[in-house]
Amino acid sequence: MEAFRIYPMEAFSIYPSRYQTTMASADLKDELTCSICLNLYNDPITLQCGHNYCRECIEDVLDTQNGSAAYTCPQCRAEFPERPVLQRNTTLRNIAGHVLSQKGQEECEVFCTYCVHTPVVASKTCLLCEASLCDLHLTAHSKSPEHVLIQPTKSFSNRRCPHHKKVLTYYCTEDAECLCVSCCLGDKHRGHKVEVINEAYKQKKENLKTIQDNFIKESEEIEKRVQSLQNYLRQIPGKTAGIVERVRVQFRDIRMKVDNLENHVLNEISKQQEQVSLSVSDLIQQLESKKDNLSREICYIEDLCQMSDPLLYLQADRRDFTDVIEDGDQNLKETVAADLGEDLIFKTLTSGMMDIMSGLQKGYYVQEASGILLDVNTASNDVHISDDLKTASWSEVNQGRPENLERFEYYRVLSIKGFSNVRLYWDVEGSKEGAWRVGMTYPSIERNGECSHIGANNKSWGLRSLKNLYSVKYDGNEFPLSQTSSYKVRIYLDYTSGLLSFYELGNPMRHLYTYNTTFTKPLYPVIAVSNKAWVKVLN
Template sequence: MASADLKDELTCSICLNLYSDPVTLKCGHNFCRECIESVLDTQKGSEAYSCPECRAEFLERPVLQRNTTLCKAPFTRPGPNIAEHFLSQEEHEDVFCTYCIHTPVVASKTCLMCEASLCDLHLTVHSKSPEHVLIQPTKSFRNRRCSHHNKVFTYYCTEDAECLCVSCCLGEKHRGHQVDLLNEACKQKKEKLQIVHGRLIKEREETKKKVQCLQNHLKHIPEKGASIVERVCVKLKDLKMKQDNLEKHVLNEISKQQEQVSLSVSNLIQQLEIKEDSLSRKLSSIEELCRIIDPVLYLQADRDDFANNMGVNDNLKEIKADDLVEDLIISTLNSGMVDIMSGLQKGYYVQEASGVLLDVNTASNDVHISDDLKTASSSNIKHCPKTDTKRFEESTILAIKGFSTGRVFWDIEGSKAGAWRVGMAYPSISRNGKQACIGNNNKSWGLRSFNKQYSIRHDEKEIKLLFQPICYKVRIYLDYAAGQLSFYELGNSMRHLYTYDATFTEALYPVIVVWDNGWVRVLN
């Protein structure tokens, strides 16, 4: 009884179903939003609006206030509103056969036309006509009937995505629309949903792989960072040591020059002091001659002494003191700094690989090579028969020169259309069959551009990258000793695409694969 009373309290007096989006008028009565709006629409143009329950009048169309109490989930938890909660509780209860009045028997089906539930026995004698739609047992017929015509939903409008009764199909609103039987529409939607479900599963698996790849990459970042820090610290320590040695060398050079110049200037001072004494003696002798008054005595003075006193020495004009040669010191400093930087470049900075040329003797006969040996293009013309064992069977060419030491990079530009792959490979890679394809073995590493998507491949494992090509210019960077092969896109700024970690056992040769009218040009 209490359940029935609660159901009455939660039932809209217009549609006689449980509230759907309940709203409240100023008089306090509750209705489904759609129901009361339909009633108010019919009252438009009249002198006043009125409540269908108590006939209270309003001069203006009343504002519909959402009933937060009825919309609130029970026990203040997120979920369905009170009416929906009551409905779900009601539907989870056992449903008994309507016609078994003496002994309750659990129903197996409910007929929407009859609004009756049937056990297996009564179901055998029930009408099998299409109008009698059978569903899983339920006590609630809410949303099972049309609120306008009070008829069972039997059709579905695919254009408006609405369930329809027979009368709705004949109405103006759905005239000319694609209308299917409910069961058929449900079947079609489930089939489409299964397709979407399968696609989402596949996309989820691909996403998981990408996440796993990024997580693995994330795990290696601290290790790589520590390795770089160690190398940088070693270089900085070496740089500091070389700077200290250069400082000592330059300071020693300055001290050496200072000592030499000081000795030279001291010798000059000594020579000048001797000359100064000689000049003083001559001055004294002249002064004594000048003090003789008697002309005879003056003229009879020692002529040699007189001649010596009258002589002029021009050595003063040739005396020039040495100075510190600052230009030589600066030259020594600059030369030492150049040597330090040159050593750093040889030991740490990456060198651009010079002279990356394509080896025509390895090119498959469906690849055209430019005269400068820098461009490989996919071609339908067979250029040369496959007689050389070094020649690839399909779409591939190696460079002439390989790398087995140091850090180098080489740049390429690929076609926007068509397909291509670039990377590095051992010269011992197979030239025929599936194993000749770059990335299908453990002897080659490649980056592919196809259908506006990047992917990397090695040892038959391919990973699609999150980045879409922007400029189709790529840098391939090799650190042979560290076992790293990296790919970067050269846009307005260099963007890292992927890095392989491996232990290289042979020299690595640049390799290019082109197909579907694709082409690749070496930019070095």
């Protein structure tokens, strides 16, 4: 090996600034050391007496002085009647941070082994010599292949084979071990795939980069999902407030209708009371009149009975009282008082309550949409529409429909009817094979290009079924949901509240996703089918 040359000290005169800086940093470190923890200041603060400490250190000291007559400085014993207010020393904090970072940099640097008088940063390390060299010493270093040069390092033990003490230059892909030449010839790795370390390093790095890219992509998707959920979380209070307000309106309406029904029933009771009272009063009057007649007849009969002369008794003008008795029996039967119509009252009450409940269902619960028919004029020529306008199927045969501005280029079809200011739902059934998507859209959606896809724009909202998985998409952002257990889906629209929800019609029905936004135009049901898929409107 070629001997190293001895260079005069003048050759290193270009490096004094680093040495001087190192010495200056060492002196400055003493001034930046906390007297309590004996480390560089961490978030330094200054007391009123002028001494500096780490915030955590001085707070611990002051905590021990709680309850004493006064607080004191640990260095000068200056007393403070109240606990000192800790003021951050920003300048000292910045200087301490700079020195700490410079110290870390110096600890990471590798210096030339042969520059013994002045520390000089090494540019390479020789594994054979186990020495680090600066640019000047590197020029005189041997160029033979045995002298393997690598990036500067302080560790040499892990660069050599522990068994053969030779430089590790190969990598066994099967055992994931770094090898020397002798290891490659040994029995343990014979027949294994062995690569040069640099090549294995490049391959590993490329694979790791691919994994990193996948992790980044997954992280971005998670971030999008988190943002979407956070947006939904922020919308929940508004959504809840809307539901609460609708429920309050319904209860106010119910109370008003119940009060009206109560008044109506009470009025009916009062009316029946008045009618029955008048009827009973008339009967009482009739009976009182009959009673007076009977009293007169009784007096007449008593006068007759008091006559003792038979002749005079028989000559008296007497009437036949049989008719009077029969008339009296008939009048008693006809004077039965009418009763209050309690059955009729409760029938009126029950009927009124049923009307209230029926009105509640019509006013609050969602109604099934009717009359959803697919618009052939919007259907692309790769979509077949059934005769009843309820089913859209992907077709390999061009349907040959004439071109118009409303027709989609690929896969899609709109309904004939749109909806606004309503609360309703519509159901569909899709195929197990292929890919299909259902949702709602503004009629101004593009008819061709990427922007015409459901959910690829801010004009449409869609749910997709593909390979037994559900996902939702809006404005180009698609989020996976869950596996498909039923191929029947319900699309629920509350236009006024800005809610569009998707449900899976399994047993039980399962909520999949809800969009909360503000709708500004009528919404049309939209269907997309591809790869032998079909979708049927069930409503």
